[in-house]
Amino acid sequence: MDMSDPEFNAVEECRAGRTDAFEDLIRRNQDAVFNLAWRMTGNWHEAGDITQETFIQAFRKLHLYRAEYAFKNWVMSIGANLAKNRFRSFSRRKRTEEKAVEWQDIEKTPMPDSRDEELAAALKQLPGILREALVLKHMDGMSYEDVAASLGVGVSAAKMRVARGRDELVRLLESSQAKT
Numbered sequence: 001m002d003m004s005d006p007e008f009n010a011v012e013e014c015r016a017g018r019t020d021a022f023e024d025l026i027r028r029n030q031d032a033v034f035n036l037a038w039r040m041t042g043n044w045h046e047a048g049d050i051t052q053e054t055f056i057q058a059f060r061k062l063h064l065y066r067a068e069y070a071f072k073n074w075v076m077s078i079g080a081n082l083a084k085n086r087f088r089s090f091s092r093r094k095r096t097e098e099k100a101v102e103w104q105d106i107e108k109t110p111m112p113d114s115r116d117e118e119l120a121a122a123l124k125q126l127p128g129i130l131r132e133a134l135v136l137k138h139m140d141g142m143s144y145e146d147v148a149a150s151l152g153v154g155v156s157a158a159k160m161r162v163a164r165g166r167d168e169l170v171r172l173l174e175s176s177q178a179k180t
Contacts (some may be wrong), residue, residue: 022062023175026055029072033079038082050086054079083084122172130165137162 007028009134013021033054038047058075065074123131137158146164148158 008067011065011067011071014059014144019059022059023053025058025075027073029075032072033075036076036079037083040080042084046086050082052078053082057082077128094157118173118176119169122169122176126165126168130161130168131160133161134165138166164166 007025010021010024014025030051034047036053037050037054038044041047041050047052054075057078061078065071123135133147137144144155144158144162147162148155153161
């Protein structure tokens with residue numbers, strides 16, 4: 001970055017302890033961040049919240065900013081990631097609400113057969129990390145990438161947890177069948 005660039009100077013001033021210099025960075029970039037967030041969410045209020053959170057995170061992580069990149073690009077990537085996360089969260093919330101409606105419908109249906117009860121009992125016996133991964137993947141229909149993001153692990157770890165959970169569930173169901 002060019003040392004005569006006002007954004008470079010503002011970043012350096014912030015790093016030196018003059019936090020009021022961050023106001024200049026906000027003024028220069030808030031419209032671009034807001035427009036990005038608005039285009040990604042389609043919601044004026046969400047875009048405002050994301051814009052505010054973007055600059056809060058940028059301020060907190062200013063020590064991680066590398067001057068070889070334009071500040072605007074860095075702050076825009078923070079905003080884009082926050083908007084994506086907000087969208088994922090909204091999608092999960094919507095799916096959860098849809099599941100709640102399904103559960104209300106299920107309550108009106110006849111009692112489950114013994115196989116459903118066995119499955120529920122076996123799921124309860126799984127270790128929490130395996131059960132959570134298995135439920136997210138197979139009951140919520142998430143991709144492995146979304147499962148990984150939800151669990152805060154890598155994609156390969158998410159795949160491993162789902163596979164181990166599935167194997168353990170099969171083992172539990174088979175042992176349940178052997179007892180009957």
